[in-house]
Amino acid sequence: MWRIVAHRLAIAVPTLVLVSMIVFGLQKMLPGDPVLALAGEDQDPHVIATLRHQYHLDRPVPVQYALWVRDLMHGNLGTALRTGVPVTTLIAQKLTVTLQLATFAMVIAVIIGLTAGVLSASNRGRALDHIANIFALSGMSIPNFWLGILLILVVSVHWHWLPSSGYVSPSEDFWLSIKTMIMPAFVLGAALGAQLMRHTRSAMLSVLHADYVRTARAKGLLRTTVIVKHAFRNALIPIVTVLALLFGELLAGAVLTEQVFTIPGFGKLIVDAVFNRDYAVVQGVVLVTALTYIAVNLVADIVYVLLNPKLRRR
Structure with a gap:
């Protein structure tokens, strides 16, 4: 390792x-x-x-x-031209917001994507498979900004269930912070969950036809045990790759979603910096984004080794 x-x-x-x-x-x-x-x-x-x-x-x-x-x-990314605030301070503030949003969105995406993908693959050709594929196609086709605006109109304006926009730090009000994150996290998580569902389904289908899965079935093991313990575990390696890329994409900044819900995250920071020609902020954000992708892929490589005994032996 x-x-x-x-x-x-x-x-x-x-x-x-x-x-x-x-x-x-x-x-x-x-x-x-x-x-x-x-x-x-x-x-x-x-x-x-x-x-x-x-x-x-x-x-x-x-x-x-x-x-x-x-x-x-020396750990100095420069100073913002407009505000005079150190770039490291700006990035630390915005990265905390985006990290919270990305974590919420990934939890929703994993719950939706993995569950739908496994159920779709294990029920190939049946009604459940068709329903999951319709969901995946819809999730990838619907624009995030449209879904966000629709949720604001229905959930916030008509039903008054959740705040329509803004951000509250968990240190200020924990439950209000959770409420402000539910809708934007669902918008991002639904789209990512649709992508994850397609990859999970493909990986599961290739594994379900393997010899060791047929052997496990021939031994009389329960269908759930065969799918979860034997098939799903061996299908996780390509899924981990997709998860790493999706999480890195979220940390890079969900620009449209952050703009719709007025969330002061990485996406809004980079847009404002480009329009203001704030070179130091643009350089710092892009460099941190690249470093984030590298760190996430490094974690994915470590997970590969933990999941695959052959890599440990090598």
Whole structure:
């Protein structure tokens, strides 16, 4: 296992370097100048020159990148141009919100996707299989923003069951925080659950026809035991891959869902940073997102080893 971890970490370093170079280079091609926006309406040349020097924008691009990497090695992602708040502070605040939303959404997606996928595969060709496939197709076809708006109209406006939007920290009011997360988490979880259901069904169908499953049935084991203990466990490896990718996607920021429900998460942060030409925030968010994907895939690799004894022997 430690070899796998060391190998993935060795790959992570050049990956992060390449991502940082691409992001730093591409954002320089964006139209507009953040310094002109910060200088105000008068746009005093002295103020503009001072701001460019303060944020190292008067240096060549390679020098700017080298200075950013130097600060990054010391744990400094820079300062937001608009607010003057350290980027690490902004990311810590928004990542906490998105992590809570992503966790809720993944719980809903796992409950819906795994249950529907296993039931669909074990009842192939029957009514339950057709119902599950209709659900999966509907979940992948319905836009998140439309489902979110519909839930707000029905659940919040007409029934008055849940808050329509906003975010409350669990430290302030735990139960209100849960209530504000239910609808956006369901919107994201339903779409991800539909994708997960299709992958689970495919993995289960390939396993249910294996020789060891037929042997388990021939021994007279209960159908539930064969499906859960023998088939589902061996179908988990491709499912874990999908779960890792979906969770990384959620942590990267569900932009539309966060905008509909006015949740101040990663998605809203990156959108505002791009519109404001806030280079430091964009760089920091993208770098943390890449690091999140690497960490989630590393966890998935470790889970592979725990699930598959053959990998442990190797």
